[in-house]
């Protein structure tokens with residue numbers, strides 16, 4: 001397993017789902033993980049991992065709030081002194097066919113899934129630049145590439161994450177910072193559990209490896225890109241979907 005010993009990693013939207021999976025694997029790999037979420041379950045996760053001997057802390061941060069982001073980053077720099085890894089994982093869905101989609105459903109998804117990347121990454125990058133090292137990995141989605149019925153808002157943000165990644169990597173590579181994204185396929189989480197059962201069954205039937213993905217499956221994809229060993233990989237979208245969407 002790749003090691004992240006003594007590296008400081010911020011993982012957004014990490015109280016549950018894929019973010020919690022990344023948190024557990026990164027903590028086992030030796031990282032000091034800072035969990036950001038709007039849910040208090042993030043504190044529970046941090047307590048459990050700390051009791052088990054891992055280094056984790058929770059900060060209640062809404063990734064749409066520049067003020068909360070900047071405050072949290074200042075606290076990390078005061079207490080831990082560095083930020084090596086940023087995982088922009090927080091994301092939401094507000095699915096509805098485009099003809100019925102409200103401006104609020106459109107705007108909320110853009111704000112959480114896309115505008116947060118500007119706010120969070122902007123706050124973190126100067127600290128990576130100061131150490132001439134960084135790994136930034138953001139959550140795209142298979143649906144950012146394939147499109148999906150009822151997800152014009154969501155797919156637009158997830159395609160934008162790929163464009164953001166391809167552009168930012170060109171600007172910050174000279175500071176030792178790589179920028180990539182992971183495009184999960186159909187993964188077990190509250191996000192997918194909220195879908196109708198027939199949609200879930202149909203989704204699984206289209207996965208060549210024959211099962212739904214797990215947060216741990218995704219965590220290992222993130223771990224690879226976050227490792228020191230992935231130094232020459234930048235600007236890519238790592239598709240992790242069990243073969244359901246070959247690109």
Ligand SMILES: NC(=O)c1ccc[n+]([C@@H]2O[C@H](COP(=O)([O-])OP(=O)(O)OC[C@H]3O[C@@H](n4cnc5c(N)ncnc54)[C@H](O)[C@@H]3O)[C@@H](O)[C@H]2O)c1
Nearest residue numbers: 013016017018038062063090091139141184187189190191
């Ligand atoms: N589950 C899948 O099948 C799947 C597939 C492709 C992409 N993704 C992407 O992976 C990421 C994680 O998805 P998941 O399935 O674990 O979702 P999830 O709903 O289980 O977890 C998302 C987490 O983000 C947090 N969050 C939401 N809004 C926030 C905000 N404003 N500030 C801080 N935290 C916030 C939530 O509280 C939650 O803990 C998302 O970006 C999602 O779009 C998921």
